[in-house]
Amino acid sequence: MSTDWERIYEATWDDLVRFLDRKVWDEERARDLAQETFVRALANDSELDNPRGWLFTVAGNLARDEARATGRRRHHLKLMAGERRDDVEEPTGIEEMERTRQRESLRTALARLSERDRDVLLLWDAGLSYAEIAAETGLAPGAIGTTLGRARRRLVEVHEAETEGGDVARS
Amino acid sequence: MSHVAEGLLHAYLDGAVGPDEQLEWARAEAHLEVCGDCRRRLEQARELRTAAASLLAGGAPVMAPARPEFASLRAAADARRTTGETSGPDRSAGHWWRTPMKLAWAASLVMAVGAGWIGRQLMVEQGIDAPRVAAEQDAPVGRTAVQEGAALDDLRGDATPEEARARRDAAAAPTAAETAARFRVEAEPRPGGPPELEELQEKAEPRTDADPEADADAEAGADAIRMQEIAPLTAAAEAPSGARCYAASRAAAGDGREAKAGKPETLRLAPDGTATLQLDGRPMVGFWRRAEADSLHLRVTDGQQWRELALIEVASGARGDAELQAVDCP
Numbered sequence: 001m002s003t004d005w006e007r008i009y010e011a012t013w014d015d016l017v018r019f020l021d022r023k024v025w026d027e028e029r030a031r032d033l034a035q036e037t038f039v040r041a042l043a044n045d046s047e048l049d050n051p052r053g054w055l056f057t058v059a060g061n062l063a064r065d066e067a068r069a070t071g072r073r074r075h076h077l078k079l080m081a082g083e084r085r086d087d088v089e090e091p092t093g094i095e096e097m098e099r100t101r102q103r104e105s106l107r108t109a110l111a112r113l114s115e116r117d118r119d120v121l122l123l124w125d126a127g128l129s130y131a132e133i134a135a136e137t138g139l140a141p142g143a144i145g146t147t148l149g150r151a152r153r154r155l156v157e158v159h160e161a162e163t164e165g166g167d168v169a170r171s
Numbered sequence: 172m173s174h175v176a177e178g179l180l181h182a183y184l185d186g187a188v189g190p191d192e193q194l195e196w197a198r199a200e201a202h203l204e205v206c207g208d209c210r211r212r213l214e215q216a217r218e219l220r221t222a223a224a225s226l227l228a229g230g231a232p233v234m235a236p237a238r239p240e241f242a243s244l245r246a247a248a249d250a251r252r253t254t255g256e257t258s259g260p261d262r263s264a265g266h267w268w269r270t271p272m273k274l275a276w277a278a279s280l281v282m283a284v285g286a287g288w289i290g291r292q293l294m295v296e297q298g299i300d301a302p303r304v305a306a307e308q309d310a311p312v313g314r315t316a317v318q319e320g321a322a323l324d325d326l327r328g329d330a331t332p333e334e335a336r337a338r339r340d341a342a343a344a345p346t347a348a349e350t351a352a353r354f355r356v357e358a359e360p361r362p363g364g365p366p367e368l369e370e371l372q373e374k375a376e377p378r379t380d381a382d383p384e385a386d387a388d389a390e391a392g393a394d395a396i397r398m399q400e401i402a403p404l405t406a407a408a409e410a411p412s413g414a415r416c417y418a419a420s421r422a423a424a425g426d427g428r429e430a431k432a433g434k435p436e437t438l439r440l441a442p443d444g445t446a447t448l449q450l451d452g453r454p455m456v457g458f459w460r461r462a463e464a465d466s467l468h469l470r471v472t473d474g475q476q477w478r479e480l481a482l483i484e485v486a487s488g489a490r491g492d493a494e495l496q497a498v499d500c501p
Contacts, residue, residue: 005241006241009238009241009244010241013238014238017238018231022227025442025443026442026461028460028461031239035239035244035247038244038248039244039247039248039251040248041248042244042245042247042248042249043248043249043251043252045252096458099231100443100444100445100458102229103229103443103444104441104443104445105226105229106226106227106229107442107443109226121223121227122227124185125224125227129187130182130185130187130189131189141189141191142178142189142191142192143178144178144182144187145176145177145178145179145180145181145182145185145187146176146177146178146181147178148178148181148185149177149178149180149181149216149219150177151223152181152219152220152222152223153219155223155226155227156219156222156223156226159226
């Protein structure tokens with residue numbers, strides 16, 4: 001196998017995890033799925049024309065399956081322990097709150113995009129070229145700029161509307 | 172020439188004007204020289220591009236978590252090849268979801284024996300998800316021996332396909348006792364770290380209902396967390412947003428046993444990691460995280476004090492009087 005997976009792994013891991021996290025919205029699961037993606041790649045003997053594109057295709061499929069499985073899963077919880085904590089510094093909470101707020105805000109905005117626009121935007125965000133995105137999505141290479149432009153505009157507009165709405169609701 | 176197409180402006184800004192579009196772009200450049208509207212549109216597209224990139228970067232972890240060792244992935248892939256589970260983008264191999272569970276174990280092992288797991292150190296310092304990290308960082312013995320052995324076997328690839336599958340099944344559906352055992356180990360004190368669940372161990376109340384498996388477990392380790400006998404939840408309904416909501420049942424409302432530790436009266440787990448709940452009559456907000464594949468950690472505050480709650484997910488059919496019921500999210 002001539003594909004240098006280790007180099008691809010070094011270069012792609014962070015992007016792949018982020019791409020998956022934007023799909024499953026669970027950082028732990030995103031890392032698990034990224035691992036699964038790479039293990040599949042490594043266990044696959046066949047030569048790939050575009051290893052990076054292959055990774056994102058598999059990751060996208062895994063994320064889609066994950067979303068379906070999550071919808072079906074049943075959760076049962078037991079409280080094991082609960083205790084007061086006095087050693088938590090407030091700024092930590094605030095930073096985490098802010099991070100969580102941004103995450104939720106992005107998630108809401110992305111959910112308002114069409115699936116195709118969202119996919120193109122996330123693939124671009126993951127560092128794929130127009131040619132790679134075209135190969136992934138089946139769009140013509142010349143259509144990627146148009147799709148990205150629309151997706152960016154929509155994302156920003158939805159986010160602005162949400163933010164203004166939130167401010168109104170809070171005041 | 173007509174005005175420059177929006178898509179071409181974005182392709183230009185992305186450095187992605189293709190060979191086929193060079194001529195079109197040359198014309199566009201000439202047009203931009205003379206068309207103020209298009210120059211403004213180019214600037215707007217530039218701002219849009221920056222704003223979108225900034226939004227997409229929002230909510231990322233403060234520090235990128237460490238990635239698993241490449242060698243461990245290679246080993247897992249080799250092991251899988253020998254068990255004939257190779258699959259490509261067609262994801263023809265079923266039950267893929269069990270595999271990440273195994274990989275999670277494998278990764279934990281690598282982290283435990285490896286040179287350190289500094290990526291999440293910040294979170295350890297902040298106390299976030301600390302029990303899990305502590306186990307990964309300081310305790311190569313932090314997994315039950317059977318599971319550790321199984322993961323190693325899987326990594327080495329010397330498990331038979333049947334064994335490997337059986338272990339994955341076991342890992343995918345741990346019994347409550349297994350979960351308790353795992354949780355207990357994770358709660359072992361971490362030298363120099365923030366005070367963790369060992370405090371909770373002392374304060375948590377003993378179970379009132381005997382569970383043979385859990386008893387055997389408790390005997391195995393004197394410092395076991397005593398699980399409160401709090402009922403399993405019926406199926407949690409997921410809101411369209413992906414949130415899960417629970418509410419205390421009426422039968423449990425008059426039960427004062429849990430007053431010491433605190434028990435959620437209502438609980439909402441949002442997929443983005445935020446938790447809102449009613450605890451001891453007070454509204455609280457905070458965060459929830461997976462401490463393990465099947466256990467959750469809640470850290471919540473009412474604005475004055477913080478509380479930590481540990482919850483485990485158990486298979487359906489577990490015993491116990493219903494205390495929290497799944498409800499539709501409001």
